[in-house]
Amino acid sequence: MSWNLRHIDRPVLDWSxxxxxxxxxxxxxxxxxxxxxxxxxxxxxxVLLLWLTSLPNIDLRQMNDLGLVSVLPPQFFAAFFLLILSxxxxxxxxxxxxxxxxxxxxxxxxxxxxxxxxxxxxxxYSWAWKHVGIxxxxxxxxxxxxxxxxxxxxxxxxxxxxxxxxxxxxxxFKSAVSFANWAPVFFNLLSLGxxxxxxxxxxxDQRLVWLSVWFFFLANWVGQDYFSPQALSYFLYLVxxxxxxxxxxxxxxxxxxxTAFLTRSKRAAPLLGKYFxxxxxxxxxxxxxxxxxRVGLLLIVMLLMGVITFTHQLTPLMTIVSLTALVVFRRLxxxxxxxxxxxxxxxxxxxxxxxxxxxxxxxxxETTAQLFSNADATLIDISLVSPGQALVAMMGRGLTAxxxxxxxxGGIRRLxxxxxxxxxxxxxxxxxxxxxxxxxxxxxxFRVYLFSLPFLAFFAAALLYPRWTSxxxxxxxxxxxxxxxxxxxxxxxxxxxxxxxxxxTQGEFAAAQFLYNTAPRGSLxxxxxxxxxxxxxxxxxxxxxxxxxEPAAGRIHLIGSPVExxxxxxxxxxxxxTYLIITRxxxxxxxxxxxxxxxxxxxxxxxxxxxxxxxxxFSNKDASILSNQQGEGL
Amino acid sequence: MxxxxxxxxxxxxxxxVSIVILAFGEFLPPVRHLIxxxxxxxxxxxxxxxxxxxxxxxxxxxxxxxxxxALDAIVATLMVYTGNWWTHGGLIVLMAxxxxxxxxxxxxxxxxxxxxxxxxxxxx
Numbered sequence: 001m002s003w004n005l006r007h008i009d010r011p012v013l014d015w016s017x018x019x020x021x022x023x024x025x026x027x028x029x030x031x032x033x034x035x036x037x038x039x040x041x042x043x044x045x046x047v048l049l050l051w052l053t054s055l056p057n058i059d060l061r062q063m064n065d066l067g068l069v070s071v072l073p074p075q076f077f078a079a080f081f082l083l084i085l086s087x088x089x090x091x092x093x094x095x096x097x098x099x100x101x102x103x104x105x106x107x108x109x110x111x112x113x114x115x116x117x118x119x120x121x122x123x124x125y126s127w128a129w130k131h132v133g134i135x136x137x138x139x140x141x142x143x144x145x146x147x148x149x150x151x152x153x154x155x156x157x158x159x160x161x162x163x164x165x166x167x168x169x170x171x172x173f174k175s176a177v178s179f180a181n182w183a184p185v186f187f188n189l190l191s192l193g194x195x196x197x198x199x200x201x202x203x204x205d206q207r208l209v210w211l212s213v214w215f216f217f218l219a220n221w222v223g224q225d226y227f228s229p230q231a232l233s234y235f236l237y238l239v240x241x242x243x244x245x246x247x248x249x250x251x252x253x254x255x256x257x258x259t260a261f262l263t264r265s266k267r268a269a270p271l272l273g274k275y276f277x278x279x280x281x282x283x284x285x286x287x288x289x290x291x292x293x294r295v296g297l298l299l300i301v302m303l304l305m306g307v308i309t310f311t312h313q314l315t316p317l318m319t320i321v322s323l324t325a326l327v328v329f330r331r332l333x334x335x336x337x338x339x340x341x342x343x344x345x346x347x348x349x350x351x352x353x354x355x356x357x358x359x360x361x362x363x364x365x366e367t368t369a370q371l372f373s374n375a376d377a378t379l380i381d382i383s384l385v386s387p388g389q390a391l392v393a394m395m396g397r398g399l400t401a402x403x404x405x406x407x408x409x410g411g412i413r414r415l416x417x418x419x420x421x422x423x424x425x426x427x428x429x430x431x432x433x434x435x436x437x438x439x440x441x442x443x444x445x446f447r448v449y450l451f452s453l454p455f456l457a458f459f460a461a462a463l464l465y466p467r468w469t470s471x472x473x474x475x476x477x478x479x480x481x482x483x484x485x486x487x488x489x490x491x492x493x494x495x496x497x498x499x500x501x502x503x504x505t506q507g508e509f510a511a512a513q514f515l516y517n518t519a520p521r522g523s524l525x526x527x528x529x530x531x532x533x534x535x536x537x538x539x540x541x542x543x544x545x546x547x548x549x550e551p552a553a554g555r556i557h558l559i560g561s562p563v564e565x566x567x568x569x570x571x572x573x574x575x576x577x578t579y580l581i582i583t584r585x586x587x588x589x590x591x592x593x594x595x596x597x598x599x600x601x602x603x604x605x606x607x608x609x610x611x612x613x614x615x616x617x618f619s620n621k622d623a624s625i626l627s628n629q630q631g632e633g634l
Numbered sequence: 635m636x637x638x639x640x641x642x643x644x645x646x647x648x649x650x651v652s653i654v655i656l657a658f659g660e661f662l663p664p665v666r667h668l669i670x671x672x673x674x675x676x677x678x679x680x681x682x683x684x685x686x687x688x689x690x691x692x693x694x695x696x697x698x699x700x701x702x703x704a705l706d707a708i709v710a711t712l713m714v715y716t717g718n719w720w721t722h723g724g725l726i727v728l729m730a731x732x733x734x735x736x737x738x739x740x741x742x743x744x745x746x747x748x749x750x751x752x753x754x755x756x757x758x
Contacts, residue, residue, distance in 0.1 A: 076706075102692065142719025162710035163703065170657050171670035193696025200693075232703065239700040293686045300701055307704040310711055352715075574757040 040100045043086040044107055050079035051111050058119050060503060063389025064593060068116070068496035068503075069145040076115075080488055083108060087214060088480035094472070096206035105192060105210070110216055112491075113225070114186035116499065123181050124499075126585075127532045128227045131161070133535040135176040138165040140538075146355040148540065156353035159311030160229035174514040177536065180227035187231040188217065194235060195454055197242030199227050201249060202424055202458055204284050205468055211461035211480065216454055218487040219403040221396055221494035222446045233312035234450065236304045237319055243301050244326070245423065246287050247294060248333045300336060305337070310352065316452045317434045325430040331423050358471040384594035392497030399490035400449055406483070407456040410463035417466040421459075428455040501531055501589040508583045511623030515581055518541075524575035526566070528586035528601045532623075543575060547604075548595045555596060562604040563611045570628040577627065580608065584622040639743045642684050643736045649677045650729050657725060678705040678728050681735025687744060705731055 035042075054076035064070045087104040090097065116124050123129060134154045138144065144155040144162075154161060159359060168176045195216055221599050224230045239493040289297070323338040325331075349357050382390045407428070431451035435444050464476050464483075512533040515525065521541040527534065529548040547558060558565040570578040582605045591598045608614045608626050618625040653673045656666040679701030688694045709724045709731075 064707070138714060138719070140713065143717050144714055158714055159707045162714045163707040165712075165719075166706060166710040166721060166724055167670070167674055170653075170674060170725060171667045172657070172663055190696065190699060193692045194700070197693050197696060200690075232707075236700060239696060242693075243697070246727065287688075289686070296682070296686055300697065300704075303704050303708075304700060307707050311707065364744050 033304075034210060040086055040090050040104070040458055043082060044103060047079045047083045047086070047107060047111075049074045050082065051115075052380065055118055056077065058115075060119065063500045063503075065386050066493065067388075069492045069498035072492075072496075075537055079111065081485065083111070084481055084484045084488065088410050088477045088484060089474075091207050091210050091214070092472070092474070092477040092480070094207070096210065098206065098210075101210045102192075105213055105217065106189065108214070109192065112217070113188055114182075115234045116399045116496075116503065117181045117185060117496070120181070120503045122504045122509045122533065123177050123227075124504070125223075125226050125502045126504075126534060128180055128183070129177075129533045129536040130539075131164075131227050131229075132180055133537065133539040134158075134161040134177045135164045135168060136625065137540060138162055139169060143592070145540070146353070150535070150539065150544070152269030152359060153355050154229070156356040157229060157310055157312055159307055160232045160598065164227075175536070176227070183227035183231065187225045187235060188220075190235045191225075191238060192217075192561065194238035194242050197246055198238060198454055199458060201242065201245035201284055201287075202421065205465055208458070208461055208465040209376050210615070211464060212454070212458040214484070215403065215406075215457040215460050215487065218484060218491055219399060219457060219460075220450070221399055221491050223495060224447070224450055229312040230315065230447075233308050233315035236308050236311070237315050237451075238454070240301055240304045240308070240319060241322060241427070243297055244323070244332055244334075244337070247289055247297050249286055249423065250331055250333055251284070251286060270628070301334075301337065302340065305341050306344060307343075309348045314447055316341060316348075317437070318431055318447070319344065321430045321433045322427055322451070324477060325426040326423065329422060329426055330409075331426065373622070386592050386594070387599070389411065389497070389592045392493050395490050395493035395497065399487065399494050402487065402490065403453070403456050403460050406458070406460035406463055412461040413466045414459070414462040417470070419462075419467070421462075424455045424458050428452045428459070498592070501585050501592055504533050504583075504585055505622045507620040508585060510620065511581065511583065511618055512536070514618050515579060515625055519579060520576050522576040522579040524570070524572065526578065527579040528582045528604070529589050529595060531589040532581065532583040532585050542622060545569065547601075548590065557605065559597065559600045562607045563613060566604075566608065567611075567613050567628060579617070580614075580626045582624050582626075639684075639739065642680055644734050645737050646677050646681050646736050649673050650732060653725065653729070658722060674706050674728070675699055675702050677732045678702045679740070680737070681732040681739070684739055 054073045058068075058071050058076075060071065061201075062071050083104060087101070087108075091101055092102065123132070124424065130151070131154070134151060136157070138161055144158045146152065146155050148155045164176050168174075168178075171179075173179065191215065195213045196209065199212045202212075203209060216235040224234065244593075305319060306318055320338055320341050323332065325339060327335045327338055382393055385393065385442060411421070411425070429452075431448045435448055438444060448553065456625045460483075464480055470476075516537040516539075519525065519542065522543075523541075526545045526547065528546075530544075530546050535544075547555060550558070566580060570580070582601055587599075587601045590596045590601050605624055609616060609624070614628055616624045619625050649669070649672060649742060652669045656662055657667050679698035683694055683698040683701060686694075686697070688697065706728065709727050713719050713724055
């Protein structure tokens with residue numbers, strides 16, 4: 001053992017080396033080497049300790065209009081800043097220490113998305129509860145109802161819900177609520193692998209690969225990663241693209257094939273070749289594979305496309321436009337893929353989803369070819385919302401503009417450095433096309449951003465690492481720290497900014513559970529807003545009226561004379577019983593988004609509680625359930 | 635370092651046996667949760683993805699999970715549309731799919747392998 005022999009010659013107590021006074025001889029050079037090797041792991045340990053110790057100090061009751069960010073303790077922010085420091089220096093090193101860099105990104109995902117899952121008492125976000133309700137429906141009936149009144153889209157694209165029902169029952173859970181809270185962590189970790197597959201096909205510079213993925217997670221604020229069909233289908237979409245780009249990409253110039261017939265013309269061929277080869281990529285070759293393996297990969301791609309078709313309405317459209325763009329610009333060898341996806345989608349729409357299509361054709365035709373109004377429909381009217389929510393909305397828009405601006409600069413810099421990233425450019429632009437078809441209930445611009453984001457992040461990262469030889473100095477790491485900090489700051493506001501209304505307390509859950517477990521079939525459930533743990537159980541046996549979605553005149557009348565209006569609504573003989581549920585999260589949504597005058601739900605609740613015509617049948621500090629006196633109660 | 639070609643066939647076979655005992659026996663809840671997630675999220679895909687000889691760990695795992703989720707979703711959706719919702723039946727189908735992949739892996743052991751890894755990094 002050479003290490004031991006070296007230390008035998010040295011006195012155990014060396015007065016000139018105070019650090020060697022201990023029992024174990026200490027060698028400074030060895031320590032330096034050890035530190036250089038292990039500092040990322042030490043940093044990660046510190047980051048995790050800081051984060052874990054910060055969690056008990058988060059007081060959700062103190063959350064204000066800025067959402068979760070208003071109650072995060074200083075050590076939470078310190079943990080993130082330390083992670084950014086560590087990542088930025090680590091990624092700048094060559095050769096890249098891939099597993100350590102990946103560990104940093106895993107920790108980022110865990111901290112960002114694990115915080116609500118670890119701190120909240122129940123499942124976050126009201127739509128996640130509704131998705132649990134569809135899983136519950138499949139568990140009870142073993143079937144779907146394509147003509148369902150409330151959730152016809154989900155019943156016509158049931159892939160995710162059937163899968164979740166299978167997982168729930170196989171694992172022995174009673175409800176998907178038991179694991180749905182961790183879905184954002186799960187889907188983001190899955191996306192990490194898919195993004196690596198994509199980025200590695202765009203560049204062989206490992207620093208650019210990792211920084212692109214890092215920027216993606218710092219800019220993905222639109223929150224489509226919860227327990228939802230779009231989260232699953234987005235992951236499958238990324239994998240589909242990743243396999244296509246990794247194994248089936250044309251790496252030569254489109255012109256080399258298009259102008260092949262001109263090779264006999266000694267004058268024209270070089271000229272056209274030079275002109276058309278301008279956008280050609282790339283510094284990456286396809287992954288090598290045997291013919292049979294390529295067949296296997298193609299089968300996987302087709303299988304994924306098939307599952308996307310019956311899982312989500314929008315993702316097939318995005319897949320078609322992305323693959324079509326790649327094929328039209330001769331970036332992809334299997335030219336039949338967009339056609340196959342189109343056939344699958346049209347077949348599904350025509351046969352399996354025809355009930356949904358026939359009921360929605362009017363809405364789609366109204367919004368078709370309305371590119372700008374569809375984009376505008378996504379944005380909330382800042383004049384209506386509270387000051388905190390206005391700031392949150394501006395942060396989201398600011399972060400989008402920031403990553404877009406960085407991407408433009410990065411693209412230009414990469415262009416000047418000689419890289420022609422036509423493939424990535426096509427995949428940034430192509431998701432915009434569906435914006436011309438539908439507003440997607442006011443969400444289309446968010447989805448366009450989500451589908452463009454991996455490639456925006458790639459170009460944004462390329463600003464720092466446009467080529468192999470650039471970005472080796474510590475200055476690049478410093479710029480990376482600054483950019484990451486700015487993005488994370490914006491992300492905290494944009495992603496966590498609505499958590500006052502997105503999180504639900506145990507009291508709210510208890511009220512909803514009481515209502516859905518005990519209200520008889522055929523009851524009418526009146527709710528202030530749909531923002532509470534709703535429709536997660538037996539949802540199809542009730543009818544619903546949402547006050548905030550009533551026509552403006554009806555809402556104003558109800559707020560002006562709640563006892564009279566609700567007394568009339570609740571004495572409708574068409575329903576076996578009628579209940580009104582008002583919760584803390586409904587009030588938070590009303591106050592934050594301006595869907596009704598601030599405090600109006602509180603006033604309605606107080607008026608009904610004081611009226612002899614109503615009785616409180618369930619109440620805790622976060623929720624009340626009321627019924628009219630004529631009803632027999634529960 | 636080359637991975638033994640027997641690793642995944644053995645793991646998937648053990649996972650199949652475990653899921654039969656735990657899910658069909660309906661006991662040991664915490665272990666059942668873990669084994670069920672493991673089986674449904676990894677096994678059907680990992681029964682086939684090693685046949686592609688991808689020497690990139692994260693990519694191989696990503697493809698395996700994507701394929702597993704796709705196969706699970708297809709089986710579950712077919713059960714929903716045919717009106718034959720039977721969780722154990724779905725599991726049996728997925729186990730058969732996994733065993734089919736394992737059989738293919740075992741058959742191909744010893745045959746010459748191609749590589750699907752990225753070429754060595756060079757400066758462009």
